[in-house]
Amino acid sequence: MTQRIDIFTEGKKMDIRERLSKLREIMASKNIDAYMVPSADFHQSEYVGEYFKSREFISGFNGSAGTVIVTKDFAGLWTDGRYFIQAEKQLEGTGIELMKMGVEGFPTTTEFLVANLPEGSVLGFDGRVISANEGNELTAVLAEKNVKIEYQYDLIDEIWAERPALSDAKAFALDVKFTGESIASKLTRIREKMAEKGASHHVITTLDDIAWIFNMRGGDVAHSPVVLAYTVITADKVCLFLDETKLPEDLKAIFAAEKIEILPYNDVYEFVKGIPTGEKVLVDGTKLNYAIFNNIVAEKIVDYNPSLFFKACKNETELACTRNAHIKDGVAITKFMYWLKNNVAKGGITELTAQAKIEELRAEQKDFFDTSFGSISAYKEHAAMMHYSSTPETDVELKPEHLYLLDSGGQYLDGTTDITRTFVLGELNDELKLHFTSVVRGMINLSLAKFLYGCHGYNLDILCRGVMWKMGIDYQCGTGHGIGHVLNVHEAPNGFRWRLVPERFDSAVLEEGMITTNEPGVYIEGSHGIRIENEIVCKKAEKNLYGQFMNFEVITFAPIDLDGIDPELMTKEERDYLNWYHGQVFEKIGPHLTEEEREWLKGYTRAI
Template sequence: MNINERISALRKAMADKNIDAYMIPSADFHQSEYVGDYFKSREFISGFNGSAGTVIVTKDFAGLWTDGRYFIQAENQLKGSEVELMKMGVEGFPTTTEYLLENLAEGSVLGFDGRVICANEGNELTEVLAEKNIKIEYQYDLVDSIWEGRPSLSDAKAFMLGIEYTGESFSSKLQRTREKMAEKGATCHVMTSLDDIAWTFNMRGGDIAHSPVVLSYAVITTDKVVLFIDEAKLSDELKAEFAKENVEILPYNDIYEYVKGICECEKVLVDGTKLNYAVFNNIKAEKIVDYNPALFFKACKNETELACTRNAHIKDGVAITKFMYWLKNNVAKGGITELSAQAKIAELRAENKDFFDTSFGTIAAYKEHAAMMHYSSTPETDVELKPEHLFLLDSGGQYLDGTTDITRTFVLGELSDELKLHFTSVVRGMIGLSMAKFLYGCHGYNLDILARGVMWKMGIDYQCGTGHGIGHVLNVHEAPNGFRWKLVPERFDSAVLEEGMITTNEPGIYIEGSHGIRIENEIVCRKAEKNFYGQFMNFEVITFAPIDLDGINPELMTEEEKNYLNWYHGQVFEKISPFLTAEEAEWLKEYTRAI
């Protein structure tokens, strides 16, 4: 079936259940950002394969809501279908809730699979739509009824991440969790977010591409731990570790019945942004508190995690540097395409024994393709790189000792004055945030201007945040820290910046039909001096790979900015050159020279 035929089949299934509108988000049962193939219902029904978006289908309308990262991609992928693009955050386009309230008649029925809608959103919809007596029906996965050949749930094996990488045992993390429960007066904590469970249990797996997590739920009480998982996934090492705390193992889907047995007098901790609506409606506790201890625990990396992550970045920096050397020396010979370049960086990362996956789908974008912030090259869009213009590579690796995310934009030939201005401006923005020094208590939105301000002075903006938190051998996007220019509560990525938090620093300029430029490093929040004024904080950069000097006009930079770039490139050469061949090291010396 094509997209329009799938929508017609869905409408028939809706009619059979007396449902007037059906909502299909991008999520799995755990509200994960990236999902396994089984959960790609929104992609199946719309053809749009970006990581974020929601489809709503009614009897006479089908719309896709997505954000500014994906507008260009969505417009291209929706062509030929009846699905309309609804641009989130753009004036004139309603939110999904506003659309439903305005367009559904009194007494209508909104349907969705309650396992893929988070509790907070489900409760908000219930409350808002009650104004028009609109009923919520959350028991049906209607996409499943029309999806022939739907992939199966992943059966990938789980493995234990040792204390030499985590710096803290499962037992210690369990104790800290129970201490937080006691502070909140709770006797039970229902965990549903996969990265929080993976972090707490020191367990990693392969159920989602790029994110080494395991499909599971957990319930922690004052004296008991229950893990809901396919037991066949667990290694003997994990079982032995869990036995120390008498962890009970139950089948994955048993969570729905199990939570019905939570005592009505209990106070339960949940993460309302990750708890799905179906589980929520089965909990009959006296009070449900929206608080997730692991969210903040895992965001503040301990010294072992930081040391391991620094090591991972050296390995990653070597791969990126070797890639840049290869690209610069071979692009004029012809034959390099976006996809072959993507394959090359994967090959170089895989040469390291600790590498086991990419941390997200690589963005390899030439010329105007780079204007699409989350472009993904395909055989249909793949183009050959020429010795001219710019090539953007946003990629990352999952290593046993850390998760990486780095973007470099490479100069392939002579650049116009405008391209050099834009390239230099992006580098200046990245440097401005890197050099930040601030009092403890600042949020990411307090500091975003240090990066974005360079572009704003030019009358240019980028329609995304400046940076996001990074997990430790976990999700490449991790709350609650991040940089963006205004507070967006539902994103929950603007928490107070704490020591040990790792955040990306990735300003950019994107000109549709022409070019995209992004330079990205990861930075760690650290304590500086403490004095009469309070505790000062700063950032330690942990990403080391050359920034292409061929794109920089030093005359546009301040002395402070040039000094920082020269210091940074000195660090790159010192840390990376020992792992290169003599020819590569000599080349790197030129590309890390002082300006």
């Protein structure tokens, strides 16, 4: 969602080829036949700090998801459909092949290794950036060919001469008036789950879980207010592994009062060796790294992380705060739309200046401290690249014609936001209006969903995606993702997608308090991209003899550009919802605007 797309020069492509050559030399010296470089940090984070961008360094591809495998005579990048267009552009001329995940004819990374590694060969990777589950799977499937796993080497570090240092950003305490729950309460709930599982230790490595548990935020990952840390919780002890110099005095005092022991960041590797063999340990095998896993000698490891589910179900304080954050965010977006509509014909607005404008308007809002991801500011065909982000090389001027897509969000002390609007800058042809209206219809259909408790996101995705499927088109990504509370803009375990993707744990049962985005789209390469995105909260409806019914509450409020909508293509129910929604937008956002802006907003929230 958030990555910059560079147009590479021949010199940059030569750098990539030289890096691959150096990597192969080191592989040969250590008798490694294939080397894997994933996107992750030591915590299996989706977005990572500059120090951890090894995959980008070796390939040039800077999307958020992907894995590179290098052998003596092959180099490939595996990534998903969100990044196919971007990856093709960035890999061209580097000698690295694009391996399209989920597309027929392309093997998975594991299938490739099984098919191509010779009997008795060696697979290498840095065990700190591979999950325990993936490392164990590779160990098991490759054992049939007597392939040895070598996980002690960070070979990229040996060729990355100017590698950035680990982040030293300061942490800060997030007040209970924003979190709604104390550290002590959260630890009590976690220990209750540990007791239910019979576990003596819980090893947690996920940065957003740790930030949530300890009501601590930081700046170690751009736009994600987390702190590089590990924690181990027992029935009577809590150890937090991090760089203590990041902690301000007030946070140190809080931790001391809670009897939380602070230990150096890397000490966790030795610490877990001391967990007795007979104990039961809770871990999240999708996030625990393979190196830590191999240091745990306990025989009974349970793959379960209770804070993942606790964190996803926002409490009433978090929901109230987030609703407030969305009003502020809606004001910024509405002011941006007013500015754009009234100035685009005058000239001088580009993708980058438009991006700067929305960031300026958000910064004016109370308690704003960062964007929640790097904005996607995309005009015309650039918007067909779902994760495009403008650079000085790709920046173009917006004209009073066609469509402009803005996907952006904010980090406020009271909530995290993510909103997309596609704006009409001039007259649209019939195809563009059809596609625009269809995206809005899909978003509305999911917003109106009513369902029995027990449904997963994949049970409901068709309500949204089905509008596009009826036209014979699709969007190669999920329909929505969970969102953290003053945390990661992408948060498991809730989401909407039409099929299960095992490596993406985002299709859990939809629970009360979960916040999920609703963002269908149409992306036509070389022509246009359209996305409309609101956030919705899962709520309880009535309970009767059929069971507990659930529905959604929309919490994002900003106008949807009526210039792109053909009401004749909509059902009465869809029009009624849009009219109700726009009434809410005017009621909630209008009081925060100037008189001129408010009069303008009347027109863009009129009933159709």
